[in-house]
Amino acid sequence: LPHDLSARQAALVVALVDGGPLPAGFAAGSLDLARRVIAHKRGVAFRNTRRRRAWILFRILGWLVRRL
Amino acid sequence: MTVGLGWRDATAQLCASAPHIGFVEVIAERLFRRGAATPRVPEALAALAARGTTVIPHGVSLGLGGTEPPDRARLARLAAAARALRAPFISEHVAFVRGGGREAGHLLPLPRTSTALDVLVDNIGRAQDALPVPLVLENIAALFTWPEPGQLPEDVFLRALLDRTGCRLLLDVSNLHADAHNHGADAEGFLCAFPPADVAYLHIAGGITRAGVYHDTHAHPVPPGPRALLARYRALHGTVPPVLLEHDAHFPHGDGLLAELDAIAAATREVPIAA
Numbered sequence: 001l002p003h004d005l006s007a008r009q010a011a012l013v014v015a016l017v018d019g020g021p022l023p024a025g026f027a028a029g030s031l032d033l034a035r036r037v038i039a040h041k042r043g044v045a046f047r048n049t050r051r052r053r054a055w056i057l058f059r060i061l062g063w064l065v066r067r068l
Numbered sequence: 069m070t071v072g073l074g075w076r077d078a079t080a081q082l083c084a085s086a087p088h089i090g091f092v093e094v095i096a097e098r099l100f101r102r103g104a105a106t107p108r109v110p111e112a113l114a115a116l117a118a119r120g121t122t123v124i125p126h127g128v129s130l131g132l133g134g135t136e137p138p139d140r141a142r143l144a145r146l147a148a149a150a151r152a153l154r155a156p157f158i159s160e161h162v163a164f165v166r167g168g169g170r171e172a173g174h175l176l177p178l179p180r181t182s183t184a185l186d187v188l189v190d191n192i193g194r195a196q197d198a199l200p201v202p203l204v205l206e207n208i209a210a211l212f213t214w215p216e217p218g219q220l221p222e223d224v225f226l227r228a229l230l231d232r233t234g235c236r237l238l239l240d241v242s243n244l245h246a247d248a249h250n251h252g253a254d255a256e257g258f259l260c261a262f263p264p265a266d267v268a269y270l271h272i273a274g275g276i277t278r279a280g281v282y283h284d285t286h287a288h289p290v291p292p293g294p295r296a297l298l299a300r301y302r303a304l305h306g307t308v309p310p311v312l313l314e315h316d317a318h319f320p321h322g323d324g325l326l327a328e329l330d331a332i333a334a335a336t337r338e339v340p341i342a343a
Contacts, residue, residue: 005179014167033212
């Protein structure tokens with residue numbers, strides 16, 4: 001296995017976040033759980049962001065209606 | 069009191085009103101607006117600190133196990149949070165969270181090798197130099213294991229880390245339960261390896277088992293396994309350091325969290341939290 005911890009960590013993050021190839025030595029399926037958990041957390045974060053944007057838009061529309 | 073609760077918007081009222089709760093912990097990064105250098109401490113949290121409740125900033129993004137040194141701005145924000153809250157210490161994870169310029173979005177385990185240990189010791193030394201209070205290190209729940217040969221058992225790895233850095237441990241019994249269930253970690257050996265003098269406080273959290281895998285969700289009731297580890301710790305060492313319940317989502321109605329705290333208190337003894 002490569003000894004360069006920095007390269008190993010970088011390859012792992014790419015494998016987990018972007019679905020890149022398994023880094024050397026990792027068995028097929030060994031990162032599936034981590035990939036699912038990270039994808040789920042990113043999905044939650046996106047929904048939260050979208051919800052927040054919707055709330056801001058709602059407040060702006062409310063302000064406009066009151067002005068009219 | 070020995071029992072604490074993670075301070076969140078949804079638990080702020082409970083933290084302020086429940087006499088059970090002897091200390092709280094706040095996610096340090098959430099005290100800062102994007103790019104801000106000074107914390108915005110919510111009024112309710114500031115009031116808790118002002119009346120003498122211990123508030124611990126808990127970092128989640130320092131990435132002490134990463135091969136790049138910890139970011140100075142992140143360290144400065146942690147230091148500012150500790151000062152603002154008059155915290156006795158700051159806690160962070162034994163993990164890496166980014167690599168090659170990409171954020172993982174989750175705490176990732178390290179290979180338990182001498183190389184990773186050296187990286188941790190170096191990064192923790194830099195963090196200690198930048199922080200005004202001691203740094204406490206938490207064991208994580210590993211989502212995978214590294215294939216590197218000759219890795220140390222986690223308790224041996226963490227023991228060496230504590231010895232070389234002078235840090236104390238934030239012993240997360242739910243993470244330990246997850247590692248024992250999912251990866252066959254030796255929970256008994258782990259509990260034996262860290263007597264109360266080495267442990268600043270403990271974490272416990274809810275979780276759920278799906279398809280044979282234990283998930284440390286912080287969103288479900290605490291199952292019997294982690295509570296049994298608390299009781300086992302007391303049996304082994306005669307006392308249990310302060311224990312904090314983490315709960316981050318799907319907050320129970322009514323007295324659900326109080327009942328959880330009562331169950332935790334039943335497995336612990338009253339020891340005041342201190343630096």
